[in-house]
Amino acid sequence: MTMITADERAAIRESFARLLTDQCSEDDVRRTMEVEAGYDPALWQSMADMGILGLIVAPEYGGIGAGPVEVEMIMEEAGARLLAGPLLSSAVLAAGLLSASKDTGAQSRLLPALASGEQKATVALTGDKGSWTTDGVSVEARGEGDVTKLFGTASFVTAAHVADILLVVATTPDGLGAFEVDSAAPGLSIERLESWDRTQRLSRIVFDGVSARALEGADEAAIEHALDLARVALAGEQAGAARRIFDITIEYLKTRVQFGRPIGGFQAIKHMAADLLIEVESATSAARAAAQAIEDDAPDRQVLVNLAAFACADAFGEVAATAIQMHGGIAFTWEHPAHLYLRRARADAQLFGSSDLYRERYVAALENAA
Amino acid sequence: MSNEQVDVRSEVRAWLAEHWDADARRPRAGGSTSDFIAKVFEAGWAAPSWPQQWWGRGLGKEDASAVISEFRKQRAPGAGQDRTNITANTVMNFGSDALKRKVVPEFLSGRVHQCLLYSEPGAGSDLAAIRTRAERDGSDYVINGQKIWTSGAMSADYGLLIARTDWDVPKHDGISFFLIEMRQPGIEVRPINQITGDSHFNEVFLDNARVPAENLVGAEGQGWKVLQTALAVERLVMGEGAGERRQGSAKSNIVSLIDIARDAGKLGDPVARQEIAQAMAYRQLNTLNMMRAKAEMAAGSSSPIMSLGKLAMSRILHEDARVMTRLLGAASMLDGSDNPRAADVNYRTANAYMTSIGGGTDQIQRNIIGERVLGLPRETEVDRNLPFRESRAVTG
Numbered sequence: 001m002t003m004i005t006a007d008e009r010a011a012i013r014e015s016f017a018r019l020l021t022d023q024c025s026e027d028d029v030r031r032t033m034e035v036e037a038g039y040d041p042a043l044w045q046s047m048a049d050m051g052i053l054g055l056i057v058a059p060e061y062g063g064i065g066a067g068p069v070e071v072e073m074i075m076e077e078a079g080a081r082l083l084a085g086p087l088l089s090s091a092v093l094a095a096g097l098l099s100a101s102k103d104t105g106a107q108s109r110l111l112p113a114l115a116s117g118e119q120k121a122t123v124a125l126t127g128d129k130g131s132w133t134t135d136g137v138s139v140e141a142r143g144e145g146d147v148t149k150l151f152g153t154a155s156f157v158t159a160a161h162v163a164d165i166l167l168v169v170a171t172t173p174d175g176l177g178a179f180e181v182d183s184a185a186p187g188l189s190i191e192r193l194e195s196w197d198r199t200q201r202l203s204r205i206v207f208d209g210v211s212a213r214a215l216e217g218a219d220e221a222a223i224e225h226a227l228d229l230a231r232v233a234l235a236g237e238q239a240g241a242a243r244r245i246f247d248i249t250i251e252y253l254k255t256r257v258q259f260g261r262p263i264g265g266f267q268a269i270k271h272m273a274a275d276l277l278i279e280v281e282s283a284t285s286a287a288r289a290a291a292q293a294i295e296d297d298a299p300d301r302q303v304l305v306n307l308a309a310f311a312c313a314d315a316f317g318e319v320a321a322t323a324i325q326m327h328g329g330i331a332f333t334w335e336h337p338a339h340l341y342l343r344r345a346r347a348d349a350q351l352f353g354s355s356d357l358y359r360e361r362y363v364a365a366l367e368n369a370a
Numbered sequence: 371m372s373n374e375q376v377d378v379r380s381e382v383r384a385w386l387a388e389h390w391d392a393d394a395r396r397p398r399a400g401g402s403t404s405d406f407i408a409k410v411f412e413a414g415w416a417a418p419s420w421p422q423q424w425w426g427r428g429l430g431k432e433d434a435s436a437v438i439s440e441f442r443k444q445r446a447p448g449a450g451q452d453r454t455n456i457t458a459n460t461v462m463n464f465g466s467d468a469l470k471r472k473v474v475p476e477f478l479s480g481r482v483h484q485c486l487l488y489s490e491p492g493a494g495s496d497l498a499a500i501r502t503r504a505e506r507d508g509s510d511y512v513i514n515g516q517k518i519w520t521s522g523a524m525s526a527d528y529g530l531l532i533a534r535t536d537w538d539v540p541k542h543d544g545i546s547f548f549l550i551e552m553r554q555p556g557i558e559v560r561p562i563n564q565i566t567g568d569s570h571f572n573e574v575f576l577d578n579a580r581v582p583a584e585n586l587v588g589a590e591g592q593g594w595k596v597l598q599t600a601l602a603v604e605r606l607v608m609g610e611g612a613g614e615r616r617q618g619s620a621k622s623n624i625v626s627l628i629d630i631a632r633d634a635g636k637l638g639d640p641v642a643r644q645e646i647a648q649a650m651a652y653r654q655l656n657t658l659n660m661m662r663a664k665a666e667m668a669a670g671s672s673s674p675i676m677s678l679g680k681l682a683m684s685r686i687l688h689e690d691a692r693v694m695t696r697l698l699g700a701a702s703m704l705d706g707s708d709n710p711r712a713a714d715v716n717y718r719t720a721n722a723y724m725t726s727i728g729g730g731t732d733q734i735q736r737n738i739i740g741e742r743v744l745g746l747p748r749e750t751e752v753d754r755n756l757p758f759r760e761s762r763a764v765t766g
Contacts, residue, residue, distance in 0.1 A: 250744050265747035267733070270740035277739060278682055281675050285658035303654075311651055359647035360640065366650065367628060 004066050009073065012051070012066075016074050019046055020081040026337050032084045033198040037162055039085025045117055053091045054115025056099065056229070061111035063095075068232050072291035075233045076240030076284075082340055084199035086120050086159035092233045093158075094121035097167055097178060097226035102217025106180060110165060121165040123178075124154035124205055125227075125352075132353035134220070139170040139207055141179055141214070148214055149187075150179060150207040158351070160190050160203035168205075168212065169223055178218035185210050197347035199340065228294055228305050231352055235287035235312035238348050239280075242316040245341040246280045249273070249323040256328075272326055276319050283315035303369055306362040310355035313348060320345040378433045382440040385413060392444040403447060407480035410448035415441070416478040417452035424462065424470070425478060426452065448480065454607050457484045457530060460600045461549065464588035472584075473528070473549065485526035485552065486604075487517040487574055488597070492763060495734050497532075498541045498594060499753075499763040502576060504533035504548065506583070511535075511548065513556070513579040519728070523559040523572040526552045530600060531581070532593050537759040544758050545593035547600075550581040566720045627690070630697045630711065642697060649686075649693040656682045674743040681735045684726035691718040 004012075023043045032040050047053050055070055057063020064070075071092055078087055095114050098107055098121075113119035127138030139152035150170055160166065166181040166188075181188065187210040193202040250273060253264030263269050290308035293301040320341040324331040331338035349355065389409055391398050397406040410416050411425065419434040420426025429437065438450035451458055458477045461470055476482045493499040502515025513533055523529070529550045536544035552559075556579030561569040588596040627646050628637065636642040656679065663675035694715040695702045704712040726732045740746040753761035 250746070253746055261750075262747050264740070264744075265749070267737065267749070270746050271733065271736040273744055273746065274681065274736035274739035277674070277744065278678050278685075281659055281678060282655040282682075285662045285675075286655055288662065289658045307651055307654060310647075311655055356644060359644050359651075362651065363628075363643045363647045370628060 004064075004070060009070060012055075012070060013073050013077065015050060016047075016052055017077045019043075019050060020077055020083060024081045024083050026082075026340075029082050029084055029199060029340065038159070038199070038201040039162065044085060047087070048115070048117030051115075052087070053117050054095075054111075055091060057095055057111045057115040058099065058107075061107060062115040063111065068229055068291040068294040069288075071229060071233050072236035072287050075236035076243075076287070079237030079240030079242075079344075080244035082199055082241065082337075082344055086122065086162060088230065088233055088237070089122040089159040090114055090120045090163070093123045093226065093230045094165070094167055096229040097123055097218065097223065098215070100218070100222040100225040101178065101215045102222075103215045106213075106215055110180075113164075119164040120159065120162055121167060122157060122159045122163040123226075124157045124160070124166055124168045126156060126169075127153055128155045128204075130156045130350065131357070133357070134176060137169055137171055137176060139168055141170040141172045141177060141212065148179065148212050150181065150210045150212045153204065153206050155193075155202075155204040156351070157203045157205055159201055160205060161192055161201055166205070167215065168207070170212075174219075176220045176223060178215045178223060179212035180215055181207075181210055181212045185212075187211075195347065197343035199344060200347050227352065228301075231305055231309045232287065232290045232294060234348060234351060235283070235290060235308040238312040238316035238345070239283040239287040241341055241344060241348075242283050242312075242319040243280050245323045245338060246276055246319050248337065249276075249326050252327055252330075269326055272322055276322055279315040279318055283312045286311045300365075300369060302365040303362065306358045306365055309353070309358035310362065313345075313355050313358075316341075316345040317349050378429065379436050379440055382415065382437050385415070386440065386444050386446055390444055390446045392446070395445055404480045406446075407448035410446075411475065411479035415449045417455075417458065418449070419452045420462070425475060451478055454603065456486075456600055456603045456607070457528065457549070459603045460530065460547075460596060461587055463599050464547070464592070464596045465549075466584060468584055469549070469587070482527040483522060483525055484528050484530060485520050485523045485574075486600075487520060487529040487531040487550070487576075489519045490516060491518055495731060496763075497597075498545065499761070500532055500534060500545065501763065502531075502533045503537075504535050504546055504581075506535075507580075509583055510580045511546075511583060511586070513548075513550065513576045513581060515576050517574040517576070518562070518571075520559075520572045520574050521570055523552070523574050524561075528552060529557075529574070530587075532597055534758065535590050535593075537764070538757050539591070540755050541753060541758045541761060541763070542594045543591055545597070546590045547587040547593035547596035548581045549585045549587055550579065554579060556580060564720075565723070566717055568721075627693065627697075630694055633711070634697045634699065634701075636697055645693045645696060649689045652682070652686045652689055656686060677739055677743055680725070680729065681732055681739065684722070684732050684735075687718065687722035687725050691715060691722050695719065 023040065023046060028040065032038065051064045052074060054063030055066045055074065057065070059065045091114065095111060098111055110121065114121055124139065126132045126136045129136050139150050139154050141148050141150055150168060154168060163183050166183050168179045168181055169176055170179055187208045189206045191204045193204055195202045253269060253273065254262050256263050264273070286308040290304040293304040324338045324342060327336070327338055330336050389398055389406065414425065414427040415437055417426045418429045418437045419431065421428050434452065441449035455477055458474050461474055488497060490500050490502060492501060502513065502517065504511040504513050513531065515533065529552050531548040531550045532545050533548065534544050535546040556577050558575040560573045562571045562573060563569055564571065627650060631637040631642055631646060659675045660679060663673040666673040698711060698715055701709065701712050702715055705716060706713060737749055741748050753763065758764060
């Protein structure tokens with residue numbers, strides 16, 4: 001891992017924020033969410049040029065070699081702007097899984113293309129139950145002679161419809177493993193699922209004897225390692241998005257006049273705002289602390305990652321939902337952005353597992369720590 | 371770190387090594403902690419940022435912080451009161467030179483104790499509605515009225531008192547701030563029996579109590595402004611103290627919630643585990659917020675998070691008590707030394723209100739956060755600009 005100085009970190013954040021201000025306005029998001037691809041190729045290329053797509057990719061593979069702290073940071077910005085596209089799927093989850101594996105061949109072949117934006121990848125993690133737990137995996141890897149073939153289904157796979165490479169988590173006789181599959185391979189069918197968050201693309205994938213290549217060293221521990229990074233990235237997205245819709249709401253409270261005064265002067269509204277500020281600040285603290293704990297491989301890493309996973313999901317859900325109520329009628333219209341945040345919040349709250357799952361894991365981690 | 375700071379640090383270290391036994395946590399020369407604090411005062415460490423003619427050492431902010439940090443490392447008391455001593459700071463800011471000379475050394479050297487005579491039965495959240503009156507009589511003021519929620523009143527030598535000197539101006543403008551001697555015939559202190567069974571707070575009755583005019587802090591009618599300074603020091607002390615307690619209790623709380631669940635046979639209950647997780651998360655999130663706030667302030671950016679701590683803590687305490695009660699179940703009906711868990715959880719349930727009401731209710735805290743942090747419009751106060759005599763606080 002490269003040492004990133006505080007100044008470099010601030011510079012990355014600032015230039016990424018500026019890029020999103022220019023190319024990821026609310027109008028841009030609305031336009032992008034209606035096109036099949038679900039992302040803006042020009043913006044994608046700009047992100048590649050800026051190094052965002054190679055943020056966690058090692059320098060020898062054309063990346064910046066940054067870590068979880070920087071990933072969390074840029075995801076706060078991406079969340080604030082409701083960036084649509086495969087950033088999390090390709091640049092964090094897939095690049096993270098490849099990096100966590102011991103497969104230098106796959107790394108040198110795939111990571112440079114992911115960092116440069118020439119190729120996109122995603123990871124298929126769970127089956128139709130969508131539990132994101134070990135027993136929720138319903139793809140099986142079978143050795144047939146010299147080749148490995150995949151059978152079964154994966155669902156809720158993000159950005160699969162635009163991915164060149166699928167990394168598939170499947171059961172093997174030795175536990176879970178990860179397998180590289182060409183998205184055009186025979187026997188593979190990718191079906192787009194209609195998603196309530198229109199900025200997100202989900203697919204269900206059926207594997208009927210699809211030829212696959214095992215990723216060396218991508219065992220359950222490596223998969224969990226990559227997932228932790230993705231959890232913290234998602235937590236950062238949630239914290240950033242929660243803060244933005246909160247700020248939008250506070251501005252509205254100062255300008256919307258009823259009964260002769262701005263509605264933010266009414267205690268019924270003011271008190272909701274104060275409570276939400278605690279949620280927003282807590283989400284930011286939780287996401288950043290979890291990122292730092294992964295970076296340091298701290299003893300309380302599992303406690304903090306699990307905490308961030310449910311605290312940030314719940315905070316974003318609460319802030320986005322309450323923001324609509326605080327706005328009143330205007331936020332019940334399609335044209336107002338509040339529902340876009342609610343949609344993202346509800347989708348993010350399920351991705352990689354529910355808050356209930358992470359609360360359970362949090363208690364278990366605390367029991368272990370005690 | 372500047373050379374000067376190194377010098378200050380080494381000077382403090384040398385002084386502490388001579389006077390304070392850090393391992394035993396007592397003065398080397400023997401004697402009481404207050405004897406030691408008197409020495410700290412004489413050496414100028416009590417208020418190192420104040421000028422030398424006012425018992426300080428004229429140190430800059432960083433050097434003064436270095437003094438505090440050296441004392442903290444050795445767990446020695448008495449330093450840095452230029453930040454934390456409510457009375458000394460208030461008098462230094464607003465008192466006459468004569469008053470400063472009379473009382474500040476006593477307070478800094480730990481020889482006297484104070485209590486706060488602010489709230490009244492009719493002036494809780496609306497503190498500016500106080501009706502205790504102060505009337506000039508020769509070289510004294512005569513005080514009549516009633517104060518409430520005063521902790522430490524029994525052992526206090528002085529009270530920081532707000533009283534009304536002018537009833538014909540708006541409520542904030544007619545208040546004056548006094549330093550009153552507590553041990554006098556006109557003052558009666560009665561303990562309040564709290565819902566917990568404790569008696570931490572008192573009522574204070576002022577019946578023709580007297581305070582010399584030289585103990586007026588700030589000009590007559592400037593009391594509200596003086597009070598804001600006193601409250602700011604108090605919040606700083608409470609915030610820092612609460613932060614330390616929070617850090618310490620996070621771990622014990624984690625152990626106790628899980629232990630209670632285990633003992634109650636509910637550690638395997640998935641619903642109970644969800645509730646435990648949520649209660650513990652509130653506490654840990656608050657700790658993470660405070661750590662981030664401190665880091666951000668150390669890096670020079672202001673943070674709104676500090677102002678959220680009290681409201682967050684009130685939720686933590688109520689939620690802890692609620693979850694513990696659920697875990698205990700029927701046993702929570704019990705009390706007494708035969709039932710320590712029940713006694714503890716019932717105490718926590720009742721005592722949580724001390725945080726959600728005391729020092730500004732949760733509802734007032736939400737107003738403050740909304741207005742001062744988020745910049746939302748202020749509450750309308752129908753009596754803000756009325757002569758106090760005409761407000762409903764007086765007319766009923």
